[in-house]
Amino acid sequence: MPTVNAFAATSASGPLSRTTIERRDVGTKDVLIEIAYSGICHSDIHTVRGEWGDITYPQVVGHEIVGTVTEVGSEVTLHKVGDRVGVGCMVNSCRECENCIAGEEQYCLNGNTGTYASVDRDGTITQGGYSTHIVVVEDFVLRVPEAIPFEKAAPLLCAGITTYSPLAHWKVGPGSRVAVVGMGGLGHMAVKIAHAMGAEVTVLSQSLSKQEDGLRLGADHYYATSDPATFDKLKNTFDLIVNSVSAKIDINAYLSLLRLDGTLVSVGAPPEPLPVQVFSLFGNRRSFAGSGIGSIRETQEMLDFCAEHGIAPETELVAADYINEAYERVLASDVRYRFVIDAATLA
Numbered sequence: 064m065p066t067v068n069a070f071a072a073t074s075a076s077g078p079l080s081r082t083t084i085e086r087r088d089v090g091t092k093d094v095l096i097e098i099a100y101s102g103i104c105h106s107d108i109h110t111v112r113g114e115w116g117d118i119t120y121p122q123v124v125g126h127e128i129v130g131t132v133t134e135v136g137s138e139v140t141l142h143k144v145g146d147r148v149g150v151g152c153m154v155n156s157c158r159e160c161e162n163c164i165a166g167e168e169q170y171c172l173n174g175n176t177g178t179y180a181s182v183d184r185d186g187t188i189t190q191g192g193y194s195t196h197i198v199v200v201e202d203f204v205l206r207v208p209e210a211i212p213f214e215k216a217a218p219l220l221c222a223g224i225t226t227y228s229p230l231a232h233w234k235v236g237p238g239s240r241v242a243v244v245g246m247g248g249l250g251h252m253a254v255k256i257a258h259a260m261g262a263e264v265t266v267l268s269q270s271l272s273k274q275e276d277g278l279r280l281g282a283d284h285y286y287a288t289s290d291p292a293t294f295d296k297l298k299n300t301f302d303l304i305v306n307s308v309s310a311k312i313d314i315n316a317y318l319s320l321l322r323l324d325g326t327l328v329s330v331g332a333p334p335e336p337l338p339v340q341v342f343s344l345f346g347n348r349r350s351f352a353g354s355g356i357g358s359i360r361e362t363q364e365m366l367d368f369c370a371e372h373g374i375a376p377e378t379e380l381v382a383a384d385y386i387n388e389a390y391e392r393v394l395a396s397d398v399r400y401r402f403v404i405d406a407a408t409l410a
């Protein structure tokens with residue numbers, strides 16, 4: 064088994080540090096990827112700190128991975144040595160349940176295998192992208208088009224697909240009125256993608272501090288939700304509201320902004336319940352929905368869409384030794400809009 068360099072959490076409260084981990088031998092259907100860049104997602108922080116349940120340490124996180132194929136198994140047909148590829152939030156699924164058969168393996172009824180902190184098919188705990196190499200079964204590996212700058216591509220594998228999937232599912236296109244709640248790692252991608260799909264895009268952010276960025280990235284309008292006049296002005300306006308905020312919000316106030324048959328879909332998850340007044344749903348026959356990442360087929364579609372439309376995340380490239388500081392800045396919302404680790408600094 065190859066031993067590779069990585070950056071891992073060794074406890075829920077301590078800093079992450081340099082270590083080595085074992086990757087499995089390349090199986091007949093596996094691809095060995097030399098990681099070039101790995102994004103830092105808020106989920107990484109929740110996971111290593113045990114906020115989403117107990118985990119086994121040491122744990123390497125990171126599920127926004129791009130790199131180059133350096134070895135393929137004997138039965139691999141989808142990728143070859145030298146290809147630019149990506150790995151997102153999952154690395155396998157049961158392939159047998161009705162959701163897997165429907166090509167929606169992110170909703171695998173037996174639980175998809177997460178890229179990190181998940182029990183793999185061989186019983187080991189999966190280890191993520193803050194590392195120099197990863198071994199993944201070929202059909203969970205994506206092609207990263209040349210048109211997307213490599214050092215910016217990684218966040219598409221989580222933030223990109225998590226926002227693309229609901230926009231595509233609810234058929235956003237020219238004439239759609241879309242609101243994006245929150246201008247963070249997810250929100251800024253939702254703005255870019257919805258704009259490229261042809262929608263009229265409105266950002267609903269706590270303050271106007273990122274207004275200039277929002278308008279530059281493709282928003283047509285930008286409102287502060289701290290101003291109660293915003294909710295009066297925008298009543299009955301939107302076909303789709305994508306909520307990317309992981310904190311508690313007044314969900315009924317946001318539901319009132321939906322027009323006939325509009326949907327509010329949450330991709331951010333606050334730890335506590337959000338009380339919904341059912342009467343908020345009666346008016347305009349509104350829906351309140353959730354959406355989690357996207358399928359492999361849809362992730363490839365998103366990458367190709369971003370290449371075609373010249374879309375890439377706004378990123379700040381950092382060295383591995385900066386990860387702990389980056390975490391503090393993510394928690395303080397002090398990043399525009401995604402940290403990306405240069406895996407060369409782990410070598």
Ligand SMILES: [Zn+2]
Pocket residue numbers: 104105106107126152221222
């Ligand atoms: Zn993520």
Ligand SMILES: [Zn+2]
Pocket residue numbers: 156157158159160161162163164168170171172173174
């Ligand atoms: Zn399944």
